Amino acid sequence: MEINFNVHGKQRKKLVEQIAEYTQQRAEYQYTPTYAYQIGKYTVSKDGNLLSPDEIPAELVTYLKQQGFTSSETVKLNITYRRNELTDQDLDNLRHLIWAKGQLIKDACQLNSLSLTIDDQRVSFDWFTEVNTDDAPAYQQLIDKLVQYAKSHQRIMSTPRDESNEKYAFRCFLLRLGFIGPQYKTQRKVLLKNLTGSAAFKNQEA
Incomplete structure (x- = not known):
């Protein structure tokens, strides 16, 4: 950062x-x-x-x-992990997770690309150029939890799906990643603010 x-x-x-x-x-x-x-x-x-x-x-x-x-008011996020921290299966899981939730992540973080740069030394997330200072910690934690989720699961087989209620779908995903409890209230607010729909109800007319 x-x-x-x-x-x-x-x-x-x-x-x-x-x-x-x-x-x-x-x-x-x-x-x-x-x-x-x-x-x-x-x-x-x-x-x-x-x-x-x-x-x-x-x-x-x-x-x-x-x-x-x-x-x-803006900061540049350089988010990098050591390559030896992730196994080949971890990387496969991470790629699959990003592919499955890619559109939601792009919309939530207002990104054009979710590319990864991987070499023998590091794994870099080339996602963010400039972000608001207040929002940066939430984006940092999102990536860290994506990595931890990929590492903690033996195999991830999720597939992309069209979401009619982005905010509800992404809120559920954030809870799966571990953004649970009042200590993550600010992060959830940052990560949901750019999405459409209702975070409380799956069917928006409810």
Whole structure:
């Protein structure tokens, strides 16, 4: 995940110090060629971007905002898993799951493509270019739960189907993935807001 704070010079150094204080991690300058700072798993680039291999907690973003650092309204999601974390069957399951629910996922996340980039080192989800900062954690968790679902099932044989009530169908799918309970209320709201229909009733006229 990447968030652009667009700070340079002394302001970038102050941003690094605040992240180090919040995380209780030491900031290490990386010198040439990146000129970045490394703070635990976080990186602050020379352009003032905060990068993380996974989700950047909303609490950290809020803390930085309180210190005077305002991020842009959109972020870029770079969602990648190590290739050795998934077996060939896991990948087959993941592809099948994405194929079966592809149209719902596209409509929910307003995507044009659900392509995966796979090599010997990593599996990358090239889905998101820029998304709203507030929505990014929900999209990150959706992909993580898709991966975990694929890994936890021996074989996935779902097939695509036309859905007359997208919102109800996707809500049921989210519950199957594990978006259950009040702790996922915000994520469900984000992931359902772009869909048509009723989340409460399968038949919209009910």
